[in-house]
Amino acid sequence: MDFGFRxxxxxxxxxxxxxxxxxxxxxxxxxxxxxxxxxWVVVVLLLASCGGGTVEAPAEDPVAADSQPxxxxxxxxxxxxxxTTLNPILASSRYDRIVAxxxxxxLIHLDSNLRPAPGLAESWEISADGRVYTFQLNPKATFSDxxxxxxxxxxxxxxxxxxxxxxxxxxxxGFELLDLSKTRAVGDHAAQVVxxxxxxxxxxxxxxxxxxxxHVYGIGDFRGSFNDSATGSGPYRLVRMTRGKxxxxxxxxxxxxxxxxxxxxxxxxxxNQATAWNAAKTGELDETTLxxxxxxxxxxxxxLKGRLKFTRFYGxxxxxxxxxxxxxxxxxxxxxxxxxxxxxxxSIIKNLYGGTARAMNGHFLPEQWAYNPAVPLLExxxxxxxxxxxxxxxxxxNDDGILDRGGKPFRFALTVVGGDTQSLAITQAYxxxxxxxxxxxEIAVLEGAAAIQRILAGNYEAAYLSWDLDPDPxxxxxxxxxxxxxxxxxxxxxxxxxxxxxxxEGRRELRLSARTDIYNQLHAVLADxxxxxxxxxxxxxxxxxxxxxxxxxxxxxxxxxxNPGELDWWLAAPVSAPSPPRR
Numbered sequence: 001m002d003f004g005f006r007x008x009x010x011x012x013x014x015x016x017x018x019x020x021x022x023x024x025x026x027x028x029x030x031x032x033x034x035x036x037x038x039x040w041v042v043v044v045l046l047l048a049s050c051g052g053g054t055v056e057a058p059a060e061d062p063v064a065a066d067s068q069p070x071x072x073x074x075x076x077x078x079x080x081x082x083x084t085t086l087n088p089i090l091a092s093s094r095y096d097r098i099v100a101x102x103x104x105x106x107l108i109h110l111d112s113n114l115r116p117a118p119g120l121a122e123s124w125e126i127s128a129d130g131r132v133y134t135f136q137l138n139p140k141a142t143f144s145d146x147x148x149x150x151x152x153x154x155x156x157x158x159x160x161x162x163x164x165x166x167x168x169x170x171x172x173x174g175f176e177l178l179d180l181s182k183t184r185a186v187g188d189h190a191a192q193v194v195x196x197x198x199x200x201x202x203x204x205x206x207x208x209x210x211x212x213x214x215h216v217y218g219i220g221d222f223r224g225s226f227n228d229s230a231t232g233s234g235p236y237r238l239v240r241m242t243r244g245k246x247x248x249x250x251x252x253x254x255x256x257x258x259x260x261x262x263x264x265x266x267x268x269x270x271x272n273q274a275t276a277w278n279a280a281k282t283g284e285l286d287e288t289t290l291x292x293x294x295x296x297x298x299x300x301x302x303x304l305k306g307r308l309k310f311t312r313f314y315g316x317x318x319x320x321x322x323x324x325x326x327x328x329x330x331x332x333x334x335x336x337x338x339x340x341x342x343x344x345x346x347s348i349i350k351n352l353y354g355g356t357a358r359a360m361n362g363h364f365l366p367e368q369w370a371y372n373p374a375v376p377l378l379e380x381x382x383x384x385x386x387x388x389x390x391x392x393x394x395x396x397x398n399d400d401g402i403l404d405r406g407g408k409p410f411r412f413a414l415t416v417v418g419g420d421t422q423s424l425a426i427t428q429a430y431x432x433x434x435x436x437x438x439x440x441x442e443i444a445v446l447e448g449a450a451a452i453q454r455i456l457a458g459n460y461e462a463a464y465l466s467w468d469l470d471p472d473p474x475x476x477x478x479x480x481x482x483x484x485x486x487x488x489x490x491x492x493x494x495x496x497x498x499x500x501x502x503x504x505e506g507r508r509e510l511r512l513s514a515r516t517d518i519y520n521q522l523h524a525v526l527a528d529x530x531x532x533x534x535x536x537x538x539x540x541x542x543x544x545x546x547x548x549x550x551x552x553x554x555x556x557x558x559x560x561x562x563n564p565g566e567l568d569w570w571l572a573a574p575v576s577a578p579s580p581p582r583r
Contacts, residue, residue, distance in 0.1 A: 069550060073571035074264040078276055078288045082244050082269045085227040087217075088210035089160050089168045097170075099267060101561060102249045103144075104210035104232035105257070107135060107154065108203075109563035112554040114471040116204055117563060120149060120211055120233060130198030130510060133206070137189040140256040143213045144230075144237040151185035156214035158183060158193065160222065167223070173477070174205035199507050200515060201472040235260050235567060244269055261550070261570035277543075280308060286545040287559075292422075295541035296354045307546055312539045316367060316469040316556040318360055319423075320532040321414070321430075325493035327461050329412055333529050337378065338388035340533035342434045344380045349536060352425055356541070360534030362527040363475055367556040369512070370473035370519035375527045378534075382436050389437065396438055403438035411440040415455065415463040418445045426535065427464050456485050458493070464535075471556065473519055474507045479526065494531035547572045 079095045088100040109119040121135035141149040161168045162178050182194035195202060216231045230238045235257065236249040247267040251260060268285065270276045277294065279285040281304070290298075290310075299310040323330040323339070330336055345359045361378070364371040389395075394403040394410055403410040416427050424445065431441045441462070446454065454460050467478075477488045480503045481495035502522040509515040540558055544551055550569045551559050560566040 069261050069570040070573050071259075071261050071570075072263045073261075073573070074266060075262045075548070075569065075571060076284060076286045077265060077267050078279075078285050079247070079267045079269045080271055080276075080289070082271075083247065083267075086230040086238065086241065087212075087222075087226040088232075089157070089166060089171065089212065090223065090227070091170050097561065099247055099249070100210055100230075100232075101234070101566065102236040102265060103230045103234045103238060104212075105141070105234050107206040107209040107211060110204065110207050110471065110554075110557075112552065112562055112565075114204075114554060114556060114562065116207075119207075119563070120154075121206075126203070130202075131195045133193045133195075133203070134186070135191045135193070135206075137191070138256065139189050141233055142254065142256050143216075143233050144252060145213070145216070146254065147213060147215060148188075149211060149213070149233050150188050151191040152188075153211050153214050154191040154193075154209070155183060155185050156218060157209055157212045160212070160217070161209070171205075171208040174202075174208055177202070197508075198510075199474075200510050201470075201474045201507060204472060236265065239264075258564075260564075260567045280543055280545070283307075283545065286548045288543055290541045290543055292353050292356055292538075292541060295543070296356070298543075309544045309546055309548075309551075310541070311544070311551075311553075312356060312541045313553050313558050314358065314365075314367060314537060314556075315540050315558055316365060316471065317466060317540075318365065318469075318537045319426075319464065319466040319535045320360070321535065322455070322460075322463045322465055322492050322532055323530075324458065324461055324463075324491075325495070325531065326458060327412070329410065329461070332392060334388050334392055335394075336530040336533070338385040338437075339434070339439070340378045340530055341381045341385040341388075342437050342439065343378075343430055343533055343535065344433050345377075345535060346380065348426055348429055352422065352429070353536065353538060357536040357538040360537055362523045362534060363479070363532075364473055364519065364523050365469065365537060365556075368469075368473050369516055370523065372520040372523035374520075375524050378527075378530075380433075382433060385437050389439075394438075401435075401438060402440050409440065410438065411442065412461040413444045414441045415444045415446055415451055415460050417451045417465070418447050423464055430464075455491055456489075458485060458491060474503075475522070475526075476503050476507055479503060479531065492531045494529070496525065496529055499525050499529070 079098070081093060081095050083096045083099055084090075084092050085096060086099065086103070088096070088104050091097055091100060106119045107121050108124075109117040111117045118138075120137055120141055122138045123136045125134045126132070135154065137149060137151060137154070143149060158175065158178060159180060160166050161171050161175050162180055166172070177195045177197050177199065179194040179196050184192055186192050211233060213231055217226060228241050235252055235255045237252050239248040239250050241247045246269060249265050251263050268279075270279060270285070273291060276285060276288040277290065280288050295310060295312065298304060321343075323336050325331060349355060349357045349359065358366075359377050361375045362372070366373075389403055389410070393405045395405070396403050398404065414427055414431070416423050424443070427443050431443060434441050451463070455463050455465070477483050478490055479494050479499055480488070480490065481500050482488070483490040484493055485491050499522060502518055502525065506515055506518040506522065509518060542559065548569060549572055552568075553559055554562040554565070
């Protein structure tokens with residue numbers, strides 16, 4: 001993902017507010033670190049089973065092809081999982097954030113290129129040493145109860161994020177270096193935020209700061225009193241929330257920013273893919289994800305033309321096989337490479353994804369500016385893998401078809417998170433090609449929470465998982481040797497001084513050109529060491545109602561959770577209907 005920053009000219013930069021929400025980024029090279037979706041869930045959500053079916057051809061579309069955006073209407077959105085809380089600081093899933101995006105405004109937005117843009121802060125300054133951020137709040141900003149947004153609310157929110165008793169699991173890691181003793185309000189509309197060290201990825205962490213009003217959230221039990229209520233500075237207010245069923249929000253008539261077009265948004269909790277697909281066909285949903293085979297089968301269904309619009313895009317996610325580096329089987333990088341050569345990625349893409357996925361060459365993705373296209377793919381080559389195994393002393397000495405060394409067979413358990421037939425099919429295909437090389441993999445299917453617990457504890461041999469990556473490419477938590485559990489997410493116990501050095505340099509380098517070169521080198525090191533066997537980057541498939549307009553995609557994040565994103569959608573009306581102007 002290219003933030004499009006220019007090389008640093010003046011280390012103290014400022015950006016002024018503009019009416020156009022797609023604004024130029026600051027000159028300082030600052031990138032993003034946001035992890036809203038937990039690891040391991042992406043593929044499950046994209047590829048969960050769902051049913052097919054057809055519908056009768058729709059009547060003639062009453063919407064004029066050249067109709068303009070109009071104000072009003074009710075949008076019907078899907079939540080694949082019920083939200084856990086309306087308190088954005090306690091959010092624990094993507095779905096919590098999807099709803100929060102309507103009710104709260106972040107300190108800074110990310111635009112369609114995932115570059116910083118004004119949010120509650122209309123401008124900002126960054127000190128020469130990269131440790132002090134001074135935000136000027138929009139003086140017109142108000143909460144849904146009519147009270148103004150103040151700098152003291154920003155400081156209050158940051159204190160709650162940094163407080164370990166809050167357990168702000170999705171956002172706290174982005175503010176570990178926050179110096180609360182020096183962070184303060186400078187008047188009503190200026191907040192000065194200070195960090196102990198500078199990080200290139202720090203600035204866009206402020207997209208995770210959904211500012212709370214202290215006069216509301218500072219009273220009562222912060223962890224228990226605000227899970228079903230919301231007072232935010234966003235363009236919508238909460239109407240009602242029914243656990244397990246729906247969340248309804250309505251446009252604020254007093255919103256201080258650019259009003260969204262849609263009047264009411266109803267989030268329906270529909271976990272079953274077949275139910276969601278049927279609801280989309282009958283007009284009971286305006287958007288949902290689809291399984292690959294269903295998307296391929298139905299996208300050209302003539303009975304659906306004029307009623308539904310199909311789309312797909314590549315997000316910042318991939319799936320992979322994690323090798324537990326503490327296991328002697330996987331300690332040698334030559335063995336990890338040979339194991340990767342036994343994965344027939346091209347066959348998996350063709351037969352299991354219908355061609356709607358990409359082969360991977362390492363941790364960084366083509367959508368990211370850190371991606372190194374010169375790093376070659378690890379090609380499927382069972383014969384070559386067997387030669388590597390033999391050079392390391394793995395031979396079939398007893399003619400049982402399984403390689404052995406020192407009297408021990410090459411056998412391991414491959415953990416798979418239960419509930420996803422696609423993941424199981426991929427690992428079974430891999431199991432088959434490993435057997436051709438004389439390796440026996442036993443697939444162990446575990447329920448999601450149990451699997452994650454075991455993996456984080458290092459109690460596994462190999463595991464098929466997926467990551468949803470941050471906009472910023474900093475891989476510190478995943479691959480730096482200091483981040484071995486329980487400190488971080490380096491549960492493959494990867495340790496390489498060269499990688500550590502590059503990771504440390506990359507997260508502190510502010511010049512984009514220099515940082516790009518660092519991560520290009522790191523890309524090559526990781527691909528050579530193979531702490532993971534990277535499998536595929538699957539594309540995300542969506543279907544939208546034809547009455548929904550204004551849907552655009554960001555580079556890596558898809559149709560929403562960037563600005564304006566879903567806040568710029570609108571619902572078509574019959575040609576005869578008036579189109580009230582938007583304030």
